[in-house]
Amino acid sequence: MGAVRPVSPGIGKFTPQPSGLHDTSFPDMTTQMMIELIAVLTAVRDDVPQVMTIDHGRLLPSGPLESTHRSLQAGVRAWVERQTGHPIGHVEQLYTFADHDRLLATGQGRLIAISYLALTRSHAGETGWRDWYDYFPWENTKTDAGRDCLAIIERLLCRWVADMDNAAARVRQWQRCVTLFAIGDMVAWNDELVLQRYELLYEAGLVAEAGCPPEDAVPGQAMHHDHRRILATGMARLRAKIRYRPVVFELMPEEFTLLQLQRVMESLSGVQIHKQNFRRLIMQQQLVEETGGIEENTGGRPARLYRFCGEVRQARQFVGTKIPLFQP
Amino acid sequence: MGAVRPVSPGIGKFTPQPSGLHDTSFPDMTTQMMIELIAVLTAVRDDVPQVMTIDHGRLLPSGPLESTHRSLQAGVRAWVERQTGHPIGHVEQLYTFADHDRLLATGQGRLIAISYLALTRSHAGETGWRDWYDYFPWENTKTDAGRDCLAIIERLLCRWVADMDNAAARVRQWQRCVTLFAIGDMVAWNDELVLQRYELLYEAGLVAEAGCPPEDAVPGQAMHHDHRRILATGMARLRAKIRYRPVVFELMPEEFTLLQLQRVMESLSGVQIHKQNFRRLIMQQQLVEETGGIEENTGGRPARLYRFCGEVRQARQFVGTKIPLFQP
């Protein structure tokens, strides 16, 4: 296959000279190389987190880096906004992949995939949106369906480790299963380990992407290539981020009740939150202010409407949001 | 200049077909493209955080992606270990840059830079190591030199905003200065905002990389290209990470006293820590265990030696380390 560079620059051990990379003259050291931009575009609809897909839910929206894009971030932003018609509040880079199993079809050169997490607000009547938990049902620990799925996984993982020849590996891998899936209540469930859990299932051959026949696989829809893995990366990032940065508001409508906000946080993290404590924490951080409006259709007493504080956003841009996420 | 791809694949709005990217046949849609790997390799020596450099401290170690590398991570790891001779405990991706101002010298194609943070232990007698704070003296808020530097920056930033024509911009930018540099004690200093502070100084034209003459620049050594910016990214990542993951131990020797551990944390974050509370927190998390050894040369009462808990490392891999970092 085509070498990325004919000769390694051979940076000697601690040599003070700059590597050839930084010479002003630069001959034809380039190679066939494809840069793909992949977006995990997330929105929340009816308290359900969703992801934008193409190809009947089998692929994340993705396309090549174009020469008109001023930067990677600008490329993803422009391109995603063109697709959704909505301004994107938040775009951040997730990860860059370049493994050998992602070769160009010619067999020449490499495919580099740069993935991004993007958040948007509403998307009424648009197609292509799928629920997060269609792909990762076991991550929805808030629901019975999620708990059922976890029970299945527990059984399958148990069989996987039992079939191992090496006793030491058996102990080590079972330890890993227990930690990641909170088996037996020895460890608490950690909602941020979406990627690690998916990778364990992949290694155990329990997902279709690992070449496992559908009837042996864990519940959850598969995707082409490693797109489900990239979705897992995005979910993990968002779950981590909502704990210490006010990014949830990028997903909320202009006005919302505190219970709506709580439901969004719960569905994103898949974890229950104590209502009164949640209110206390949100209020004391002064991230929201009353709009004066009232939401009537609550099914009970009407609720006050709030909006995200714009002024505070400026100053508190880097101040953490503390969200009380605990286990039921 | 050379187009990344002759024709955009034109993914229609929510079209169910996969983008052309994923077709099995893939003609010559590649282009001249250069992938550069850049490492922010950090170690701590005599309680001073250091970074590995080449070209007399003007460049971070960097080299092209080679076809022999199985993956990006493997490439960085193999290549860095070849240079330092030490095994790298921790390698993580930082960020991928691909801006138009980083073109190949031919003017054809784009330069993609993928940066990594790497940690290593000791490096006795090796050249190329430079102190973090040679490049970012204002980040060393623990020392008088750092505070002096901050005072200079405060004056320069004040002049920068005062010279602005637009009153609204003046207010907004001054608000930004106050937030990022904790001017006037309105906001607490946030040690994780290394990158944001550097970017503000860059925008204000106060660093040499922004084309500012050396005599007008803020103290601190400049680097070629955007390498100082990448270093800032790495410092910020490490400062954030040591708060909730036990990565410090990758930088510590096999055995250490609790004060040594504290000093490393302090010098990494540039922030003072209350000694007794630090001990309490480290001990109660059971991340370390006594080796039985004693360190005599403390200048006072001898101190017990500890090591990082290996067994716990496995189970607690994802459990956070809580480090009490506060302001003096």
Next chain:
DNA sequence: CTCTTTATGCTCATATTGAGTATAAGCCAA
């Protein structure tokens, strides 16, 4: 009018954290 539902205000025990006091155990110089 009562029951159900959600909203919102308030209490209380416990855990965590910031800060300080007290004592121990080494070295060194007078």
Next chain:
DNA sequence: TTGGCTTATACTCAATATGAGCATAAAGAG
């Protein structure tokens, strides 16, 4: 040898944060 200096280590205490629950308010349904 002793007093003074240094660092190590053990506790204490107050302020705050957090987890959990009780109580009341205000709507609609029957």
